[in-house]
Amino acid sequence: MVTTDNDTTENNGQDRQVRISKQRILLASTILLVILGIIGVLAYSPAASTISTPSPLLGKVAPNIAGNSITNGSYVSLQNYRGKFVILNFFASWCTPCFDESPALITFAYNHRKTNNVAILGIVFSDTSSRASNFLKSVGATWNAINDKSGSIAIKYGVSEPPETFLISPSGIVLAKFIGPVTLAGLNEAIGRYQ
Amino acid sequence: MTKIESNTEQENTSSNHTKLSRFLWPIIFLALIGSVTYAYLKPTVMTPAQRAISLESQVKCPACEGQSVENSTAAIAVSIKAKIYQDVLKNESDSQILNSLAATYGQDIYLSPHGSSYADLSWIIPTVLIFLIVIFLSGTLLNRKYNFISFVKKKDLQGSESKSKALHSKKLLYIGLSLITIGILYFLGLALGLNLPGKRNTGSQFSQTQLLEIANFQASVGDTAGAITTYKEVLTENSSNTEALTEEGWLISQNGTKTHNKNYVALGQALIEKALSYRNDNAQAHLYLGTIYLLDLHQPTLAADQYKIFLGLNPPQNLIAVSKPEIIQAFASIGEPIPSSLRIRRLPK
Known part of the structure; x- marks a missing residue:
């Protein structure tokens, strides 16, 4: 070798x-x-609905909303909800995903009924008040909703099409935005982060 | 002595030429950049509707794929169009209107990244710089080797003759390349739609379809006077445009109803009848005419006749839905049964 x-x-x-x-x-x-x-x-x-999506409004004061509720005719203003977390839900009766997400919203509202620290406010997107009202009744929702006939509220919140949901802090700051149907887990996680 | 003086004089002239060519080049480019910038930023006189359309074309429909709100009929696009138009009427500037949308939708709301004049400059200036570099390099490299008048190699030329010819050729080269650059940038500017001299003027900035769209939009947001003016603009170009005749007639008649002016109602009716004389299958015109007969002229029989023709033309369901109360009223007034097409359809459970 x-x-x-x-x-x-x-x-x-x-x-x-x-x-x-x-x-x-x-x-x-x-x-x-x-x-x-x-x-x-x-x-x-995870699906877009369980996590918050970016929005230029996050961390900013939520644009004010005011109008008559389609459910009971009372005057509703976002400012009246100060001190509570607000789930601002853009929906329409013709929107299938809005129907799909309604059980999550109803359960969420039910779960927070004792603490009374959460309110849900619906915004009707491109729909008639009567149809939207019937829709809310049919799914068992009891919260107030305002009809955004001109689409100006949707523009203020940068909404493209329903369902879109915003979480607003008790001091009126936009904390999260959800595009698509929300889930109970997504709502709980978002609110848990700020409670 | 005389020869030496002559040479010195020649050298001085050459030196002056060099200085001149050094200054000429930046001046040409500064003038060029200045003129392109001015041409682009020069404000153009536009009507509110034209401004609104121009802004709508820059904004992306948030619910659509790569489509402007101008070309979209999505609910949110229609709302954005209305907002833009209202903001234009409030005399808000273009940047204010666009920024307010970007504040809620983010920068993605712009259809193209160069939505603003200043943003466009961000790529015009680099283009100019690239041209500058190319010209500088080509000028330097080519001039090093050749004399451009005769394309004789420089080394074959001698003394002051060489210097003088080289300077002269350098100047010609720069002037030639400057002209080429100006030409390229000019056509680039025209392609971008800049307001440069020589831009082809095509009369009205909008086609008849676009004008109709503007007018319909004006009418939808309550700008009746603006809508009538725009319909008239369409009719100036084509006096037999049935849609413009019908819609203008309807707006004028409505104006007459509001102000209790029978002349306006009659004028509106005349315009709609004129539209029907061109095309008798215009469902909308029959519907409007029926409503004028019913509500303004109180002639339910004539109204019902028009409604029958309207329903016979298979109009869209939404059109039937909005006019249902008047149609039912007309048929009820003359004691005729309500047409089957008006019966309520129940959705299956």
Whole structure:
């Protein structure tokens, strides 16, 4: 077993090649893992309704809303709800996801009935008062709702289409925005963060 | 001595030329940038409706995919259109109107990132800078090797002759490249729709369809006078436009009803009848005419006749729904049964 200089050089070269190919494999694997990780995170991320979505209004004073309630005709103003968390829910009778999210809202309201620290206020989006009122009755909702006939409230809150929901703090600050149907878990998590 | 003086004079002239070409170049570019900026920022006189349409085209419909609110009929787009129009009527500036929307919807509300004049400059200036660099590099590289008058290699030219010709050619090169750059930027500006001299004037800025859209929108937000003016603009271009005739007639007749002016009602009726003389299958015109007969002229028989034609033309359900009380009133007045198409459809449980 005599080793020559040529053999050594050849071995060194082979070692280098092996090292390079190992590095390449490692790099490719890392990239692949990162890509798979991103896909995984995207695939298993919770639905938009359970997490708050960005909005320029977050952390700012909620634009005031006032009008007559379609449920009982009384005058309603967002300012009257100061001291309570407000769930501001944009909905319409023609909106299927609004129907889907109603059990979550009703359960949420029921769960907070004793503490009385949460109020729900509905905003009718592109719908008639009678249809919206019938919708609320049919799902068993008892909270007030204002008909946003001109769409000005929706614009003030940057709403695109229903359902969209905002969590407003007792001092009137917008804390969270939910696009799509809200879930009970999402509402609980959002309010739990600020209570 | 005379020869030396002559050479010195020639050198001085060449030096002056160099100084001149050094100053000329930045002056040309400053003038160019200044003129493009001025042309772009120059305010244009627009009617409120035109301003509203222009703003609507810059705003993305939040409920649609890459569509402007101008081209969208989504509920929120219609509300945004109304808001923009009301803000325009309140004399709010373009930036105020757009910023108020961006304050609630975020920067994504802009259809394109270069929504404002200043934002556009952010890419016009780099373009100009790129041209400057290209010209500088080409000028420097080419001038190093060749004399541009004869395309003779510089090394073949001798002494002051070489210097003078080189300077002259350099100047020509810069002037030529400047002209090319100005031309490119000018056409770039025209392509961007800048208000540059020579821009093709196509008469009215809007097509008839767009004008009708503006007028309908004006009417929907209660700007009756503006809507009538815009319908008239359509009729100036095409006097037989049945939609403009019908809608203008209806607005005028409504104005007559409000002010108890029978002349306006008659004028409105005449315009709608004129529209029907062009096209008798215009359901909306029959509906309007029926309502004028019923509510203004108190002629339920003639009203019912118009409503029958209206219902026979299979109009959209929403049109039937909004006019149902008047139609029922007309048929009830003359003792005729209510047409089957007006019966309430119950939704399946």
